[in-house]
Amino acid sequence: MIRRLSASIAHHPLARPFAIARGTREAIDLVHVTIEQDGHVGRGEGAPNGRYGEFAPDIVEQIAALAPLIEGGIDRTALLGAVPPGAARNAIDSALWDLEAKRSGVPVSAHFGAFPLALRTAVTVGIDRPEAMAARAAAIAAEHGAGDGNEGGSKGNGPLLKIKLDAHEVAERVSAIRAAVPHAVLIADANESWNMALLERVLPALAQARLELLEQPLPAGADDALEDFDSPVPLSADESAHVAADVARLRSRYAYVTIKLDKSGGLTGALALADAARRAGMGVMTGCMLCSSLSVAAAWPLAAMSRFVDLDGPLWLARDLPGGFTVQDGVLTASGTFGWGQP
Known part of the structure; x- marks a missing residue:
């Protein structure tokens, strides 16, 4: 060999x-x-x-x-x-x-039983002024809409949008987006930029805006403050969650884990983390870094069994790899020629 x-x-x-x-x-x-x-x-x-x-x-x-x-x-x-x-x-x-x-x-898909050929993915709204984010959300909703209900992954009616947030104008940004896309499924990611006081202050407005998930509001080193915290919006551990052993300390702080192959060191480790999370009663979201369709292909088996899917990394590239994934009506679909995981 x-x-x-x-x-x-x-x-x-x-x-x-x-x-x-x-x-x-x-x-x-x-x-x-x-x-x-x-x-x-x-x-x-x-x-x-x-x-x-x-x-x-x-x-x-x-x-x-x-x-x-x-x-x-x-x-x-x-x-x-x-x-x-x-x-x-x-x-x-x-x-x-x-x-x-x-x-x-x-093929890799043969190891995972039923394997969807299409997945509903979140499309990200980057940080900007509230009105600009609302306009971007409306444009995404008009372009991508929602799937026909036959795709795997995230459920719900309307487009799935992920809102990037920092510590400024939190309620204003989310409320403006909700007004612009009343039927969208909204999730948000603070990327460790908040403290506990800000979290407690904005949660009522986020719940009012029907936010379905909030990723990593506090720094990874500070999330012990979430121990047994009763949040009206489900919280997901992103930067805090890397490997299966992390679940023991996260299960009483978060409702979900956001799993990315680059954090978990590949699909093998990511599947172990997902299994540990589910056994602990936690939900799973599959995410990605900014990446090409090669990364999305490797994450597909995990995404197919996740409540939320955020695999829009290739959409941010000026040029993806040839034969990569496409998104239409909010649904991520393989072109059939990409070839990762196929004999």
């Missing part, structure tokens, strides 16, 4: 600036991994995130240092114990899933 590992950086300008509480981005660097064995090539992608001290050149170096392990034949299960969670492990894990499918002739 001879394997060959390679890693490279792909620079992607964004179609429009992406503004969240931590700042605004206009381009991203992704790390692409290939693992070749017996004439078959598995592909994976990692999306480094500065929030976790990850940058593309460092991830490539980390992957290169792991070449003896990967080329020596390590499997996905052993990888969990050998490499910490993060973008590097995600890229490798994803490539191994793809390689297994191509070598065995069995």
Whole structure:
């Protein structure tokens, strides 16, 4: 068994600036991994995130240092114990899933029973003035609308919109968006930018606006303040939730976990986190970093079993990978030519 590992950086300008509480981005660097064995090539992608001290050149170096392990034949299960969670492990894990499918002739989807070909995804509204966010939400709703009810993933009538928030004009932004899209399903993400006083102050307005989920209002190191807190809007742990072992301390603080493959170190670790969350009575949301369709393909099995799905990362790229996913009427659909996880 001879394997060959390679890693490279792909620079992607964004179609429009992406503004969240931590700042605004206009381009991203992704790390692409290939693992070749017996004439078959598995592909994976990692999306480094500065929030976790990850940058593309460092991830490539980390992957290169792991070449003896990967080329020596390590499997996905052993990888969990050998490499910490993060973008590097995600890229490798994803490539191994793809390689297994191509070598065995069995698609990844066969491991998960019923497998939807389309998923309803959230589309993100970036931070801006309340009126600008409302206008953007209305434009998204007009463009994407809602699915026909036959797709998997997030449920509900009307488009699914994710509102990015910081600590300013919280109620004003959400209320303006609700007025602009009265039938939309709204979720929001504060990206750790609030304190407990602000959370308690704005929750009544968020509940009034029928917000269905709020991600990570407090910094990950401060979420002990949520212990047994009775929130009128379900809270989801994002930056606080990485691996299955995190569930024990999160279950009495959050109703959901937001799982991203780049945090959990790949689909293998993400599935373990989802299983632990469900056994603890928590719901699951599948999210992603800014990424290409290669990352979305690897997250698809997890998204198919999630209450909320936010896989609009490729929509932010000026140019996605050829044959990637498309969104129409709020539904994410594979083009049929992309090929990840297929023999």
